[in-house]
Amino acid sequence: MLNISVPKEAARVAPPELVLTFPRQARSTQSRVISPGTTIYFEGFRRSPAYRLVDGCVAISQTLRDGRRQIVDILGPGRLFGLSLGDSNACSAESLTYTHIEQLDDSLAPSETQQEVHLMLRRAQAHATLLGRKTAMEKVASAVLDLSCQFARPSRSSKRRRVTFTLYLTRADLADWLGLTVETVSRCLNQLKRGALIDFTHPEIVTILDRDALLEIADINGTCRSM
């Protein structure tokens, strides 16, 4: 007989009260700062407007019926999102920190949105390769490099190779992004720390100590290497 067990997991569906609504307001560009953990739009619901992420961090995710969640992309400053075409959102979007977003009006140059969609696609493909074919260690190294590019702080002394960035993702977010568990993510990060490839004292402020070694492990294929 066919005996298929669904992984048991508490339903982890986001509470719908948190969904963001903009006050009605005519014409001028709507801009606002939202708190960590705000759902900007929700998978399956009527399509939302598009946004520009001015500052902060947003996770784009999908959720299976039983609550398993997959973060499909992590967005940093400058990225656009909510550009889908259908009449419902394919994904949810959630802020991971205080985040400044701007609602896009229709006057945006189409080439800009087109470029963003292509970027999303390239990143989604690279991420599929990561999810399907990389080991836990490789996944974590890739994630650290990707995030260091998107969230690098202007290094005050510019001592080369020592990029520091804020990790807006919790270990659980990282796990949902990388197709791992919290524990595995934690173990990998600490292994990288012990190996002196990265450093952190607070769990959310990470410094890259040996970028080349990380690149070596991550086996990155262009997408992030060039970032």
Next chain:
Amino acid sequence: MLNISVPKEAARVAPPELVLTFPRQARSTQSRVISPGTTIYFEGFRRSPAYRLVDGCVAISQTLRDGRRQIVDILGPGRLFGLSLGDSNACSAESLTYTHIEQLDDSLAPSETQQEVHLMLRRAQAHATLLGRKTAMEKVASAVLDLSCQFARPSRSSKRRRVTFTLYLTRADLADWLGLTVETVSRCLNQLKRGALIDFTHPEIVTILDRDALLEIADINGTCRSM
């Protein structure tokens, strides 16, 4: 110490002689049929023209340095591909059977390519969720459903629920698509067969016997459910 072992695997990089070249020819739509296993364009090389898949099956894939391969999408009749923007291909494209493709000229309605890019993105996101969060059984069920939609044969008697389709992918291709191994794919397919959800006598002609049960297992999120 940091002890990261790379999965051992023979380099599986495609032989470059097989790369497709079109004969130079002015203006008229170029159309041709290519053999199974032909590389239409190669990851990292100068960007190719775009194509329409008239008939057959094409795999879009990426490869890690050590040869691990991830198939990022499987295309059936009607799909467009090679639409990337950069100046090199992010992925390779390979035919999996005798495949009729048409080179697109620039006169194509931009809305059509735009729609295709959005479709690619939606599918890549759904696939990321599959790769990161589904079990082997769920992955295989999802794949069977997806392929049955893209490659369903016109059923002669239209007895409902009994869709039959040609599985152009080998077990190895399925494994590379689903982030599994050949053996696991084979075991799952045979388990579905023993459970009478699908049937096949030849390994490449598959019949769906219980679509609802497959949907139940696959936990599909819209993308394919609606197909």
Next chain:
DNA sequence: CGCAACGTTGATGAAGCTCAATGTCTGTGG
């Protein structure tokens, strides 16, 4: 303080990988 959310660490278990043997099908050449 005491609770809640998050992170770390260790012990154990299982899903899926690896390795190996065998089966099936197709095409080729004697």
Next chain:
DNA sequence: CCACAGACATTGAGCTTCATCAACGTTGCG
């Protein structure tokens, strides 16, 4: 026609990686 080779698929046995379960540490906040 049959033997054989090669590619692909199946099946079983054992092992590895990562998930699960559990305990404990840390931080921040009412």
